[in-house]
Amino acid sequence: MNYSAAMEETQQLKTQLDLMQAALDHINQGFSVFDADLKLVAWNRGLWEMLDFPQTLARRGTHLEAFLRVNAERGEYGPGDIEGKIQRRLARAKLFEPHYFERIRPNGQVIAVSGTPLPQGGFVTTYSDVTEDRRRQEKLERTVEERTRALQQSEDWLRLVTDNIPALIAYLSPGPVFRFANRRYADWFGQSVTSIAGRPAPEVVGEDLFREIAPHIERAFEGNAVSYEYERTRPDGTLAYMRSTLIPDMTKDGRTLGIFVLSLDATDQKQAEAALVQSQRMDAVGKLTGGLAHDFNNLLAILMGNLLTLGRMEDPVSKEILDARLSPMLEATKRGSDLIQRLLAFSRGKAIDPQTVSLAGIVSSAGRLLDGSLPSSIELTVRGTDETIAARIDPTQMETALINLAFNARDAMPDGGTLTIALDETRLDELEAKDLGIAPGAYARIAVGDTGSGMDADTQLKVFEPFFTTKSFGTGSGLGLSMVYGFIRQSGGAIQISSALGVGTWLTLYLPLVRLKAVQSPATQSGQAATLKRGQGELLLLVEDDPDVANTVTDQLQNLGYSVLLAESAEDARTLALELPELRGVISDIIMPGQVNGLALAREIRGKRGDLGIALMSGYADWSSLSGQDRSCEFPVLAKPFADDQLADTLQQILMKDR
Known part of the structure; x- marks a missing residue:
């Protein structure tokens, strides 16, 4: 190759190097290349601007030790033995291993140093100013820490509040598994607030209780707000009644993440309700007394008349005459015994005790109780003798409800009229059931109707409200119909009112139908009893x-x-x-x-x-x-x-x- 050609090739190489250098100078990171002897081969302007090195070092062949000495002498490596710091760093550099570290300069600047070894020895190093990134990271970490403290404080406040609320509060996630419970809830089931978290619901509440409440929990996870009651024996052996409400925790797209549980001790309320029911029952007994006194006087008249007749007879009497006198006396004693037993059962009563019973017998019994208690101006009609129509109810409460409705009807007919109690069955379609707030299906229907004064639309809207009454002050509590409504709803049914001024009122009770097997006829039963x-x-x-x-x-x-x-x-x-x-x-x-x-x-x-x-x-x-x-x-x-x-x-x- 001649001289001119070599000069031209050298010029082209220099031009390429200048272009490469210009490109490196535009990188926003520092850049350096050291060879196997730790001598500077290449660099860019960003390195000198970032690390503030003297320009005298910006030449090929400058040894790494010169750069380390500048940094050490101006305190970039901290106080102490300068020569020792330089020699330790040179020893590590001669290993030519990949390395990364961050160094905080005295001015607070944070430099990230990343070195990669070259195949023939030496290494390429990049220098990045990460000061702002680290400040943002520190700020974020402080924010997270502050928010974590705030969240912890909020949780502490939430725990403090929920633990002091007189209610049982918990949160269930799918499974169902407990994720949270306040102190009262945990105590109620013999747990601590820490031990209850993460445990399956059957394990916490017990298998028996879980089987009872599982359908309610399932409905809540389907996205429905659910209320129910259950009873549980306390450690001291007393019975407690709990009233629980489940509220689904739902996302905007309709997914249920879990359910909130709120339970209240309803024992005192149940006892108060039982006392109120008993008060209403005794009020009804008081109203029945006049009619019962009439019936008992008739029975006593039968007994007394026949006994006086037998006492006046001086001669021995025939068996036929004796039977003629004794038969009505025995029948009167049976009627009196039956009457007093029904009255005592009615007045004694008890709290809600649901059982499957034939409604025809209850309607018939209520009719017999009312028969002598209504004025002669009111005609009582009782319809419905199908003894296979049944419902799961408290029979005493049901009889109380019918008596209350009948006395309300009596009061609406001061001048007389017709009182009807009718029993049959019906099937409600979806629209009819929705209007009543119950599920569609088969229902037993008991209708109590009168031909009295009736009610206007405004009264019909308020008639089931507690303490609402149309009677004069001191003659009515306003609790009769509200208690009937509560009992029917608690039994899974509904009550419907239909009334018009001057025409009369019909109150219709719907109860979920239970079909019983055919009952023996009275003739068959009496025939068997005769033997x-x-x-x-x-x-x-x-x-x-x-x-x-x-x-x-x-x-x-x-x-x-x-x-x-x-x-x-x-x-x-x-x-x-x-x-x-x-x-x-x-x-x-x-x-x-x-x-x-x-x-x-x-x-x-x-x-x-x-x-x-x-x-x-x-x-x-x-x-x-x-x-x-x-x-x-x-x-x-x-x-x-x-x-x-x-x-x-x-x-x-x-x-x-x-x-």
Whole structure:
């Protein structure tokens, strides 16, 4: 190659290097290349501007040590042995290993240094000013820290608030799994607020309770707000009623993330409601008293008239004449016993106790109670004898509801009219059910109608509100219809009102239908009852302190084919029961003034002679409160007075059981 050609090639190479240098100078990072001897080969302007190196170093061949010395002498590596700092850095550089580190300069500038080794030795290094990035990162970290503290404070405040609210609060995620519970909720289920988090709901609340509330939880996860009640036994053995509301936690697109749980202790409220129900029931009993007094006077008139007639007869009378006098007397006593038992059952009542019952029997019983309690100007019509139409309800509450509706109808007909109670079944389609706020399907329908004064539209809207009444001050509580409404809704049904001024009012109750199997006809039942189950001379011990009652029951037992031994005290009964091996059974009165009550006596005898059949009898409706015993009686109890067939059935039950 001649000289001119070499010069031209050198010029082209210089031009290319100048172009490369110009490109490197436009990079916003510092750039340097050192060879295997740690001597500077290439750089850009950004390196000198960023790190403020003297321009005298900006030449090929400058050793790395010169750059390190400048930095060390101006304190970039911190105080201490300058030569030592330089030599340690040179030793690391001679390893030619990839490296990255960040160095904070005395002026606060943060430089990120990244070195990559070259194949023939040496390395390429880039220098980046990351000061602003690190400041933004620090600011972000401070913000996150501050917000974390604020969130923790908010959680602490939330925990403080929820723990002091007199309610049970929790949050369930799908599973369902508990994610949060306040202190009261955790305590209620024997957990702590930390131990309850993350645990499956069945494990926390118990399998039995979870089976009961699982359908409500499922509905809530489907996006529905749900309210329900449940009962649970406290550690001290008392029963608590809880009222829970589940609110779904939903996203804008309709997904359910979880459910909020709010539970309140409704025990006091349930007790207050029970007391209010009992008050309303007793109010109805008071209204029934006049009619019942009329019925009892008629019964007493039958008894007295026939007894006086028999007393005036001086000569022996024939069996036909005697039967003619005794039959109406026996029928009157049966009617009186039935009447007083229904009245006592109605007045006694109890809290909501749902059971599947035939509605025809309840409607019929309410009709009999009302029959003598309405003025003669009001005609009572009861329709509906299909005993297969049933519902799961509290029967006493249902009868109370019908009585309240009937008395409201009576008050709306001061000049007389017609009161109708009708029972049938119906099927509600989706539109009809939606209007009533219940599910479509089959329902038992009880309609109570009158031909009274009726109501205007404004009164119909308010009639179910608590304490609303159209009666004069002091004559009505305004709670009757609201309690009927609450009972029907609690039983899964609905109530509908239809009324017009001057025409009358119809109140229609809808209850979810339960279909019972066909019930035996009264004729068949009476035919079966006519055949008494007689004894075969078995020896029975009768414990009764009233001589007249003892004689009457003794006659009944003997007429049924039994032998009878009478004991007038608990002490005599105890001795005879333990000393007579031929004794087969014991019948004892429960309430014996001044003595051991019959239930305690029966249990004592049963403990020593398990072979004896034992039955009890009582003339008290609420004998348990008088005897100081609970109602968990393991023996059959006959309510005085009792007919021969009732006595015969009970004796067969206890004697056959112990054979």
